[in-house]
Every structure is written in structure tokens, then in C-alpha cells.
Amino acid sequence: xxxxxxxxxxxxxxxxxxxxxxxxxxxxxxxxxxxxxxxxxxxxxxxxxxxxxxxxxxxxxxxxxxxxxxxxxxxxxxxxxxxxxxxxxxxxxxxxxxxxxxxxxxxxxxxxxxxxxxxxxxxxxxxxxxxxxxxxxxxxxxxxxxxxxxxxxxxxxxxxxxxxxxxxxxxxxxxxxxxxxxxxxxxxxxxxxxxxxxxxxxxxxxxxxxxxxxxxxxxxxxxxxxxxxxxxxxxxxxxxxxxxxxxxxxxxxxxxxxxxxxxxxxxxxxxxxxxxxxxxxxxxxxxxxxxxxxxxxxxxxxxxxxxxxxxxxxxxxxxxxxxxxxxxxxxxxxxxxxxxxxxxxxx
Amino acid sequence: xxxxxxxxxxxxxxxxxxxxxxxxxxxxxxxxxxxxxxxxxxxxxxxxxxxxxxxxxxxxxxxxxxxxxxxxxxxxxxxxxxxxxxxxxxxxxxxxxxxxxxxxxxxxxxxxxxxxxxxxxxxxxxxxxxxxxxxxxxxxxxxxxxxxxxxxxxxxxxxxxxxxxxxxxxxxxxxxxxxxxxxxxxxxxxxxxxxxxxxxxxxxxxxxxxxxxxxxxxxxxxxxxxxxxxxxxxxxxxxxxxxxxxxxxxxxxxxxxxxxxxxxxxxxxxxxxxxxxxxxxxxxxxxxxxxxxxxxxxxxxxxxxxxxxxxxxxxxxxxxxxxxxxxxxxxxxxxxxxxxxxxxxxxxxxxxxxxxxxxxxxxxxxxxxxxxxxxxxxxxxxxxxxxxxxxxxxxxxxxxxxxxxxxxxxxxxxxxxxxxxxxxxxxxxxxxxxxxxxxxxxxxxxxxxxxxxxxxxxxxxxxxxxxxxxxxxxxxxxxxxxxxxxxxxxxxxxxxxxxxxxxxxxxxxxxxxxxxxxxxxxxxxxxxxxxxxxxxxxx
Numbered sequence: 001x002x003x004x005x006x007x008x009x010x011x012x013x014x015x016x017x018x019x020x021x022x023x024x025x026x027x028x029x030x031x032x033x034x035x036x037x038x039x040x041x042x043x044x045x046x047x048x049x050x051x052x053x054x055x056x057x058x059x060x061x062x063x064x065x066x067x068x069x070x071x072x073x074x075x076x077x078x079x080x081x082x083x084x085x086x087x088x089x090x091x092x093x094x095x096x097x098x099x100x101x102x103x104x105x106x107x108x109x110x111x112x113x114x115x116x117x118x119x120x121x122x123x124x125x126x127x128x129x130x131x132x133x134x135x136x137x138x139x140x141x142x143x144x145x146x147x148x149x150x151x152x153x154x155x156x157x158x159x160x161x162x163x164x165x166x167x168x169x170x171x172x173x174x175x176x177x178x179x180x181x182x183x184x185x186x187x188x189x190x191x192x193x194x195x196x197x198x199x200x201x202x203x204x205x206x207x208x209x210x211x212x213x214x215x216x217x218x219x220x221x222x223x224x225x226x227x228x229x230x231x232x233x234x235x236x237x238x239x240x241x242x243x244x245x246x247x248x249x250x251x252x253x254x255x256x257x258x259x260x261x262x263x264x265x266x267x268x269x270x271x272x273x274x275x276x277x278x279x280x281x282x283x284x285x286x287x288x289x290x291x292x293x294x295x296x297x298x299x300x301x302x303x304x305x306x307x308x309x310x311x312x313x314x315x316x317x318x319x320x321x322x323x324x325x326x327x328x329x330x331x332x333x334x335x336x337x338x339x340x341x342x343x344x345x346x347x
Numbered sequence: 348x349x350x351x352x353x354x355x356x357x358x359x360x361x362x363x364x365x366x367x368x369x370x371x372x373x374x375x376x377x378x379x380x381x382x383x384x385x386x387x388x389x390x391x392x393x394x395x396x397x398x399x400x401x402x403x404x405x406x407x408x409x410x411x412x413x414x415x416x417x418x419x420x421x422x423x424x425x426x427x428x429x430x431x432x433x434x435x436x437x438x439x440x441x442x443x444x445x446x447x448x449x450x451x452x453x454x455x456x457x458x459x460x461x462x463x464x465x466x467x468x469x470x471x472x473x474x475x476x477x478x479x480x481x482x483x484x485x486x487x488x489x490x491x492x493x494x495x496x497x498x499x500x501x502x503x504x505x506x507x508x509x510x511x512x513x514x515x516x517x518x519x520x521x522x523x524x525x526x527x528x529x530x531x532x533x534x535x536x537x538x539x540x541x542x543x544x545x546x547x548x549x550x551x552x553x554x555x556x557x558x559x560x561x562x563x564x565x566x567x568x569x570x571x572x573x574x575x576x577x578x579x580x581x582x583x584x585x586x587x588x589x590x591x592x593x594x595x596x597x598x599x600x601x602x603x604x605x606x607x608x609x610x611x612x613x614x615x616x617x618x619x620x621x622x623x624x625x626x627x628x629x630x631x632x633x634x635x636x637x638x639x640x641x642x643x644x645x646x647x648x649x650x651x652x653x654x655x656x657x658x659x660x661x662x663x664x665x666x667x668x669x670x671x672x673x674x675x676x677x678x679x680x681x682x683x684x685x686x687x688x689x690x691x692x693x694x695x696x697x698x699x700x701x702x703x704x705x706x707x708x709x710x711x712x713x714x715x716x717x718x719x720x721x722x723x724x725x726x727x728x729x730x731x732x733x734x735x736x737x738x739x740x741x742x743x744x745x746x747x748x749x750x751x752x753x754x755x756x757x758x759x760x761x762x763x764x765x766x767x768x769x770x771x772x773x774x775x776x777x778x779x780x781x782x783x784x785x786x787x788x789x790x791x792x793x794x795x796x797x798x799x800x801x802x803x804x805x806x807x808x809x810x811x812x813x814x815x816x817x818x819x820x821x822x823x824x825x826x827x828x829x830x831x832x833x834x835x836x837x838x839x840x841x842x843x844x845x846x847x848x849x850x851x852x853x854x855x856x857x858x859x860x861x862x863x864x865x866x867x868x869x870x871x872x873x874x875x876x877x878x879x880x881x882x883x884x885x886x
Contacts, residue, residue, distance in 0.1 A: 041854075060835060062845065067727060070830075078747045165569055167579065203568055208488070215463075215464035215484050227850065238465035338583045343397065347571060
């Protein structure tokens with residue numbers, strides 16, 4: 001019995017220590033809790049500036065969007081989350097569809113944002129946007145050969161197209177946009193053609209696709225625009241070279257064409273937000289001119305404020321027409337998109 | 348009579364405690380089981396038809412290949428270092444442990460960067476030896492390359508197990524073989540390998556479970572394994588229930604394999620004989636010596652030196668941008684969760700092995716095995732299951748207190764990494780004959796005294812080994828931290844990964860260097876303990 005008692009005592013005291021150290025959370029209302037999928041250095045910078053300006057303490061948990069969604073969902077009414085930030089509008093739609101978000105309207109915020117990037121249902125606000133573009137080898141591809149996303153299924157690209165895995169949410173968003181624009185059947189045909197054109201099995205990240213073009217393993221790749229910016233800003237000679245070996249092409253820019261696919265990194269207020277006023281304050285700050293300039297200068301993303309010009313590297317690619325599709329479709333059509341990936345063998 | 352009755356009471360106590368604690372550890376599985384009952388089988392059939400067969404075949408292939416490489420990298424150096432005397436042997440013995448300090452995903456990102464078109468090797472050849480640059484220009488993101496990389500990251504589990512086992516096999520056996528005129532190789536394959544089978548398997552089992560739960564590196568290499576299937580249903584299809592079903596299936600498969608192995612190897616039961624003082628050294632010819640050096644150096648160079656040089660080079664390049672306050676903060680966080688969780692694992696592990704000793708009950712044996720097998724589950728799934736569990740009873744539990752608490756995080760780590768601690772403890776406790784217990788009991792020792800006076804001291808080094816291995820493994824843990832962490836809580840592993848997936852590997856370097864440094868220091872410490880243990884048994 002002595003044994004049991006001793007170990008029990010040990011356990012209990014350990015447990016007590018752990019609970020006490022873990023749960024002493026500050027309950028003051030001058031704070032705000034964020035569940036964020038974004039984990040760039042620039043975000044920390046933004047929160048720091050916000051804290052200095054308002055005195056509101058910013059608490060962040062960074063994880064994958066799906067993990068954060070599950071956490072919020074299970075926490076229910078008790079959830080401490082005030083804001084949910086993602087890098088894929090599909091996940092914002094998902095959260096709103098699951099009833100995890102609350103609507104809010106604030107004209108002082110939305111008036112600074114391009115109207116086509118706004119949520120028609122009023123659940124989320126875009127913070128930055130990016131386009132999923134085609135990059136091509138300067139040596140082996142002529143710009144005139146490129147035209148639309150649809151054309152990527154053309155036989156002329158057989159064995160020349162590079163792209164990452166279908167488990168990547170940027171690809172899922174692109175496929176969703178094509179489902180929304182062309183319908184399920186046409187998209188399946190398109191995906192079959194694209195898969196047949198793969199230079200290799202999907203793998204690596206976006207930057208690896210660009211490197212593979214430089215290495216001659218393929219001629220064109222589907223990547224997010226800002227990765228090219230990052231390569232071109234790299235201090236490594238070889239990365240810079242790889243970045244310079246390719247050019248950026250915005251697809252579907254013709255007169256009757258819909259424009260390049262864009263996705264937003266967005267922010268939404270959690271349904272049970274305990275500090276809603278502070279949350280709105282942060283959204284206002286992140287969409288302000290000052291914060292928007294900080295974003296474009298650091299991440300090569302595009303500002304949601306049409307008056308704020310992108311970084312010089314990005315400006316060099318020229319202006320482009322955005323696909324005006326309701327961005328919620330990137331979430332709504334997601335399930336269909338996944339099945340098309342699987343059916344057509346896009347790994 | 349008094350002793351007897353005392354024992355029975357405590358055995359019952361031991362049994363009940365074992366079951367109770369085991370339940371606490373496998374409890375997340377219950378949450379998964381609950382979801383399984385809600386599962387929409389359409390999605391499961393869909394996955395089965397389209398992906399799962401392919402994913403399962405990939406998994407089997409990756410497990411086999413990685414096992415092969417980690418066995419090669421682990422067994423042979425352990426054999427030569429245990430049985431031959433040659434210059435550099437002691438240094439190799441330290442260095443061979445060190446790849447364990449490098450997380451698998453860092454190893455994967457490192458090699459993909461090194462081998463890539465813009466990496467140093469290809470850049471160099473393009474500049475200076477253009478003739479071979481075309482040969483080197485390949486797509487290295489292949490399942491076979493991944494298996495080698497994972498083999499390099501994981502072989503120390505096998506090396507550790509072999510090193511102890513080979514040294515304990517008993518020079519009697521080896522000397523006998525020599526007297527019978529058997530060569531070193533023949534002795535190794537005919538005698539030592541079969542005898543060490545159980546030890547090797549315990550190491551290999553950790554390797555296999557690591558391959559099964561791996562997601563970051565696997566995904567980066569475009570290899571879809573069974574775990575990819577779990578995340579396919581959770582992240583892409585938004586179907587947590589099917590994800591749970593797959594996780595539970597994975598767990599059941601691992602349990603079946605574990606007990607199958609247990610069943611087939613039971614006829615190989617072997618007790619280490621007492622060693623003589625005689626050293627069992629095979630002499631090496633010059634050509635043999637070169638081969639031995641090569642065998643030992645290969646895993647060291649590729650598993651440790653190259654990655655560490657790559658990381659250090661990146662740290663130097665990014666030195667001006669390092670935020671030292673943040674670094675110290677993250678080191679502190681990492682150390683505190685790792686120490687707390689490793690301690691809990693050791694307490695539970697030691698207790699269980701002791702209960703196993705004093706109570707021969709099948710229930711105790713079963714449960715003390717089962718708690719190791721949660722290691723096969725991906726960390727994110729364990730995290731998710733805990734969230735589901737603490738929120739399933741809103742009237743009973745205030746989930747706010749738990750989710751995002753240090754407590755739940757440490758609890759999750761303990762569940763997940765139990766296997767790493769149990770493995771060395773189990774081999775150590777099993778090695779000591781049960782006559783110790785009988786003698787102790789006959790001398791009138793209460794179980795507690797028996798534990799304190801006999802088991803604690805004789806298993807001391809195994810306990811320290813287990814603690815260090817757990818500590819290092821938890822320090823590298825990623826997915827659990829992501830899903831369960833408190834606000835504003837970062838660890839070295841999380842920071843490393845977040846830079847790495849954003850394709851900013853140089854920026855991640857200082858954090859990975861911190862992981863590797865702390866890990867290496869502990870491993871050197873660990874190695875000294877292991878060698879002391881080996882020396883003690885030799886003496």
C-alpha cells in the first residue's frame with residue numbers, strides 16, 4: 001500500500017504543478033486571441049505595431065487551418081478564439097459553413113478594399129491576395145505559346161508541365177475555381193489532360209517547381225506568384241539565377257477570358273469571440289494603408305487596397321485581370337475538386 | 348504467510364494501477380473509436396477505391412526500404428565497434444548516435460536542398476566539372492531517396508539496441524565460435540544475429556512506427572502513405588470521422604503485427620549469459636580495416652556531418668538576422684515541455700516494468716505492451732483525439748481549462764512518445780533474472796523496498812537512457828505542438844518547420860541547430876551511460 005500511496009502522491013503533485021503553470025491565463029479584456037494559419041515574420045511585425053498603437057495584447061496560435069477549425073469547432077462556446085486567419089479562402093468558407101464565424105459589417109473597413117475580393121456573405125475580410133500563375137522557361141517557351149489555364153491540358157505540353165501535389169490547398173483552390181467556371185465534367189477532362197502533361201509526379205513545394213524548370217526537368221509550372229518574388233529577392237546567386245530563368249505569365253487575360261485565378265489570405269471573427277471590439281480593431285489595422293504597405297514590402301503578395309502598389313519586383317510583371325468569381329466558390333466547390341484530383345490521378 | 352498475503356494485495360494494486368494508467372494513455376483512441384461509429388462509409392469506400400490501395404502499397408514499400416537502410420546503417424557498425432579494436436572506434440561510437448538529434452523533416456529538407464539544381468553540389472559541378480553536371484541533374488524527390496534519408500535519420504534506434512545487445516551477448520559465445528574456427532562474419536550471421544533478434548526488432552519497431560507516423564517529409568517527397576490517407580480525409584475531404592477510422596485501422600494493424608512478431612519470436616527466448624573478462628576481439632587485416640572504417644563512416648558522414656555542416660553554413664549566412672531573445676525563449680519552452688513529458692514517461696514506464704516483474708498477470712503484460720503502440724499514430728491525430736475527448740463531456744469537463752494548456756500538451760507528448768521510453772526500460776528489466784525478486788521477497792522486502800533497493804539501482808542506466816531518448820524525441824515533436832499549444836507558445840521544432848515549409852530553409856537553420864546541439868550534447872551523455880553499462884556487464 002505504501003507503494004501506491006507514494007506514487008499517487010507524486011502523480012497528484014505533478015499534475016497540480018502542471019495545471020497551475022498551464023492555466024494561469026490572463027483574463028484582462030485588453031487582449032485579442034488569434035487562431036492563424038499565417039506564420040510569416042511579417043505577421044509578428046504587424047501584431048507588434050498594433051500592440052504599440054492600441055495597447056491591446058495579441059495572442060496567437062499558429063497551426064494548419066484544418067487543425068484550427070477542429071479546435072474551434074470542438075471548443076464551441078468556450079472557444080477563446082476572436083479571429084481566424086487563413087491563407088486560403090476555401091478554409092474561411094469552410095469555417096463559415098460550419099457555423100464557426102460571425103458576420104460583421106463595417107464600412108470604414110470595406111471601403112478600402114477592392115469590391116471583387118470581398119465576401120458576398122459578410123463573414124470574412126481579405127487581407128492580402130495572391131495569384132496562382134504559370135511560369136515558363138525563358139529558353140524553351142515563347143510567351144505566345146501560353147494563353148489560358150484550359151490550354152495547359154493541350155497536348156503540346158506533354159511531359160513539360162510541373163506542379164505540386166493535390167494535397168496542397170493552393171492547387172485545390174485553383175481546381176475549385178475551374179470547377180466553378182467550367183463545370184464538373186469539363187474540369188475532369190481538363191484535369192485528365194493536365195495529368196497527362198506532367199513532367200513528373202507532383203512533389204516538392206512551389207519553389208521546387210521553378211528550380212525544376214531551371215534544371216530542365218520541365219518547361220512550365222503552376223505556382224503562386226509571390227514565390228517568384230522570393231526567388232528574385234534571394235541573396236543566393238543560384239536561386240536568383242533560377243528565378244531569372246523563368247518568367248511569370250498571368251493566364252486568361254484575353255478579351256473574353258475571365259482573368260487569372262486569385263486566392264485571398266483572409267481574416268474572420270469567430271462566432272463566440274470574447275473580445276469582438278478588439279478583433280474589429282485589428283481587422284481595421286491590418287487593412288489600413290500602413291499595414292498593407294508592410295505586407296507588400298515583405299511577402300510579395302498583392303494588397304487588397306487597390307491604391308497600394310505591389311513591390312517593385314512584382315510590379316515588373318505588369319497589371320493583370322483577376323477572375324471575378326465569387327471567392328466563396330473556392331470553398332464550396334472544394335469537395336468536387338478533390339474527387340476530380342483523385343479520379344484523374346493527380347497525386 | 349504474511350509476505351504472501353502482502354504480495355497478493357499489492358499485485359492486485361499493481362494490476363489495477365496498470366490498467367488505469369494504460370487507459371489514460373490509450374484514451375485518445377476511445378475518442379477516435381467514438382468518431383468511427385459516426386463514420387460515413389461512402390467516403391471510406393471512395394478512398395478505398397481511389398487511393399488506399401496505392402497508399403498502402405507505398406507504405407509497405409517505404410517501410411521495407413527504410414527498414415533495410417536503417418538496419419544496414421545500424422547493425423554493421425554496431426557489430427564492428429562491439430567486437431573489434433581499431434583506431435577511431437571510440438569517436439565513431441559517439442558520432443554514430445548523433446543523427447538521432449536531427450529531426451527527419453530537417454534531414455529531408457536538407458538533402459533536397461543540397462541535391463537540388465540550385466544546391467551547392469550541382470552549382471559546383473556546373474561551374475568546374477560541367478561534364479558530370481548533367482549526370483547529377485536528376486529528380487531526387489524519389490521514394491528511394493526518401494527511404495535512405497529516413498534510414499539515416501532513424502538508424503540510431505537500431506544501433507543503440509544492437510550496441511547493447513552485441514556487447515552483452517557474451518564473449519563466451521563469441522570465443523566459442525572462434526575456437527570452432529568460425530570467421531567473424533560467420534559468427535555474426537550464424538550466432539550473434541539470431542541471438543540479438545529481439546533487441547534488433549525492438550529498435551526496428553521504433554523505426555517502422557516513425558515511418559508510419561511521418562507526414563512532413565513524406566508529403567514533400569510526393570510519396571503518399573497510409574498517413575497521407577488520414578490527412579486526405581481530414582484536411583482535403585473535411586471528414587474527421589473517416590480520418591479517425593483510418594487511424595484506428597492503422598493502430599489495429601500495428602497491434603496485430605506486434606503480437607505476431609511477439610508470437611513468432613517467443614521460441615527464440617534467450618537470456619544473456621554472464622560475460623567473462625576475456626575480450627572478444629577479432630583482429631582485422633588491413634583491407635578489412637578499410638572496409639570497417641567505411642562502414643562506420645558512411646552513416647556518420649551522411650547522417651550527421653553533412654546535414655550539420657549545411658545547417659551551420661546557413662546559420663552563418665543568416666547570422667545578422669538572428670533574434671537571440673526569441674531563440675532563448677524557444678529553447679526554454681522546448682526544454683520545459685520535453686523535460687516534463689520525459690519525466691512522466693519514465694515514471695509510467697518504470698512503474699509498468701516493475702509491475703510486470705512482480706505481477707505475472709497477463710493483463711499487466713498486455714497493457715504494458717499496448718501503450719507503446721500509440722507511437723504509430725501521427726501526432727496531429729493524437730492531438731485531435733484529445734481535443735475531441737476533452738470536449739465530449741461539456742457538463743463534466745470544462746474544456747477551456749485543458750485545451751491550450753501546458754498540461755494537455757505534456758499529456759499528449761507522454762502518450763505519443765511512450766514507446767521510445769518503454770523500449771530501453773523493457774530490455775533492461777527483462778534482462779535481470781526474476782530470482783532477484785524471489786530473493787528479495789524471501790528476505791521480507793515489501794514491493795516498494797524491492798523497487799527502491801533492487802530495481803531502481805540495477806536499471807539506473809536504462810532509466811537515464813530512456814529519459815534522454817524521450818527527451819530528444821519530444822524535442823523534435825511537431826504536429827502535437829501545432830494543434831494543442833497554448834497561445835504565443837513556440838518551440839524550436841515548430842519554428843524550424845514553419846520557416847522550412849514557407850521555403851525559407853536558411854532562416855530555419857538557427858533553430859534546427861539549437862535542436863541538434865541540445866540533442867547532441869544529450870546523446871554524448873547517453874553514449875557514456877550505455878558504454879558504462881556495457882563495461883559493467885563486461886567487468
